[in-house]
Amino acid sequence: MDNFKNHYTVSIYTENNIGLLNRISAIFQRRHINIESLNTSASEIDGVSRFTILVIMTEDQIKKIVGQIEKQVEVIKAFYHRDEDTIYQESCLFKIKSDLLFEERQIQNIIKDSNSNIVTVNKEFFVLEKSGRRNEIDQLYKDLSVFGIMQFTRSGRIAVTKDEMKISLMLAAFNH
Template identity: 65%
Template sequence: MENKTFTISVYSENNVGLLNRISGIFLKRHINILSLNVSESEIETVSRFIIVVDTTEKWVQNIVGQLEKQIDVIKAFYHVDEETIFLENALFKIESSLLFDERKIQNIIKESNSEIVTVSRNFFVISKSGKRSDIEDLYNKLKPFGIMQFVRSGRISISKDKMEISALLEELKHK
């Protein structure tokens, strides 16, 4: 079996220590987490972990099974990229004088569909949402001008198909 990029969605109660237990599952199997995002989900009081890994389908099935054995985990799913809609966000902090003195920076911002979110006397901040490759491309174009700070979020993702998590939670409520 060949390695692929998988996005794992874990719905859980929001309890202390779960992130540590989840990362331990990957650590034991020597599988690197490429991206991790934790946020509220569409269901009140339920958190959603989005974990991106590069592994085989056999390993991701095993991991999802292990994740679901965790006491706080309600349900876990996995998807390949073609089954999801996903993106990342990034912020770039650049020296302000370049915005006014270097026309090429303005063209890069416009061509990359980025936006300037703040401008101060000393710096300005560019925001970019998109696929990782789009963000890396913008990074490479801005790098020669000097990037003061850079940060990229983990992947956020929703599945193209309906996920039955709401129905599952409603069912569990009535048991």
């Protein structure tokens, strides 16, 4: 088996129940595995939630973790994917003093070059939004931090697989 550590995106389809997030995160915690990012949302299936978790571990470890996750009663199915098997993004927001937008030509160039968008502008601040890969967001953070960032937040990874996931077919068979 592969003992090399990789980024893995874990997709977990679940019923929406209280306490499940704690139990899933405890599975990683017991193995001393850090969750790099976490996103929960509705899925493509009505009434089914989806957790998208980014971790760095070996394939042996991820297989065991996914097996443990699937033992949770509310979990319908869990999958893991390598980066090359997914299309993924993160989003972030930067809050920056407004006077910099008008006085610093370099900020305007950074905004243009990074393909980020101005969400709002007022007298005190403007808010910049960027969606992209983690390294693009990290670079934008580095470029803007020179000017001072009032607030910053980023989302967890969101991802879809390049290949079709058979979850809908599995649920249809399960419901019959």
